[in-house]
Amino acid sequence: DIQMTQSPSTLSASVGDSVTITCRASQSISNWLAWYQQKPGKAPKLLIYRTSSLQSGVPSRFSGSGGGTEFTLTINSLQPDDLATYYCQEYNTYSYTFGGGTKVQIK
Amino acid sequence: EVQLVESGGGPVNPGGSLRLSCAASGFTFRAYSMNWVRQAPGKGLEWVSSISTSSTYAYYANSVKGRFTISRDNAKNSLDLQMNSLRDEDTAVYYCARPTYEYDSTPDAFDLWGQGTMVTVSS
Numbered sequence: 008d009i010q011m012t013q014s015p016s017t018l019s020a021s022v023g024d025s026v027t028i029t030c031r032a033s034q035s036i037s038n039w040l041a042w043y044q045q046k047p048g049k050a051p052k053l054l055i056y057r058t059s060s061l062q063s064g065v066p067s068r069f070s071g072s073g074g075g076t077e078f079t080l081t082i083n084s085l086q087p088d089d090l091a092t093y094y095c096q097e098y099n100t101y102s103y104t105f106g107g108g109t110k111v112q113i114k
Numbered sequence: 115e116v117q118l119v120e121s122g123g124g125p126v127n128p129g130g131s132l133r134l135s136c137a138a139s140g141f142t143f144r145a146y147s148m149n150w151v152r153q154a155p156g157k158g159l160e161w162v163s164s165i166s167t168s169s170t171y172a173y174y175a176n177s178v179k180g181r182f183t184i185s186r187d188n189a190k191n192s193l194d195l196q197m198n199s200l201r202d203e204d205t206a207v208y209y210c211a212r213p214t215y216e217y218d219s220t221p222d223a224f225d226l227w228g229q230g231t232m233v234t235v236s237s
Binding site for chain 1: 227230
């Protein structure tokens with residue numbers, strides 16, 4: 008199975024900062040990567056699909072890039088509402104492996 | 115309203131069985147493959163199972179293969195997960211999730227999630 012390694016596991020940043028989360032796949036997944044945001048007690052919400060496509064309704068401060076085995080999620084101008092845990096997910100195969108998550112805290 | 119609503123969770127003894135359901139509304143259910151994803155308390159997300167639009171294909175995580183069975187009833191807009199031989203490590207919130215695209219026979223990101231139903235396996 009494909010392994011997805013996400014880093015960092017936790018990050019703390021100030022409102023207005025730009026933050027980057029990295030996700031590495033154990034083998035090439037082309038561009039079949041999604042990013043989700045999960046707030047405490049809530050279901051995950053799709054932010055980015057196919058590496059860099061912004062889901063409808065998601066603020067443009069969220070962006071994704073990468074390909075093959077290395078991917079990034081960038082949040083520009085961090086907002087208080089962005090307090091959440093973020094997960095990457097590969098969907099190159101029917102193993103749908105998720106990364107371990109990155110908890111974003113606001114300083 | 116486009117939504118997924120899970121039900122059927124609750125406490126169960128190790129070795130026991132439970133059947134989860136997911137009711138879909140507001141979209142053409144039969145046009146989408148469907149999925150179950152779970153999240154153990156304080157842990158990350160784990161895909162559990164997927165089923166194709168006409169139930170021809172079903173896929174399972176290694177951790178549940180042989181114990182869980184996914185099924186759907188397109189006439190009733192419902193998705194089920196029959197869970198047998200439950201273990202402590204199956205304790206989790208179980209979500210049903212819909213992929214982004216209709217009639218897509220390949221894996222896809224999940225753009226619609228239910229609120230989840232909690233399964234607690236404990237003696």
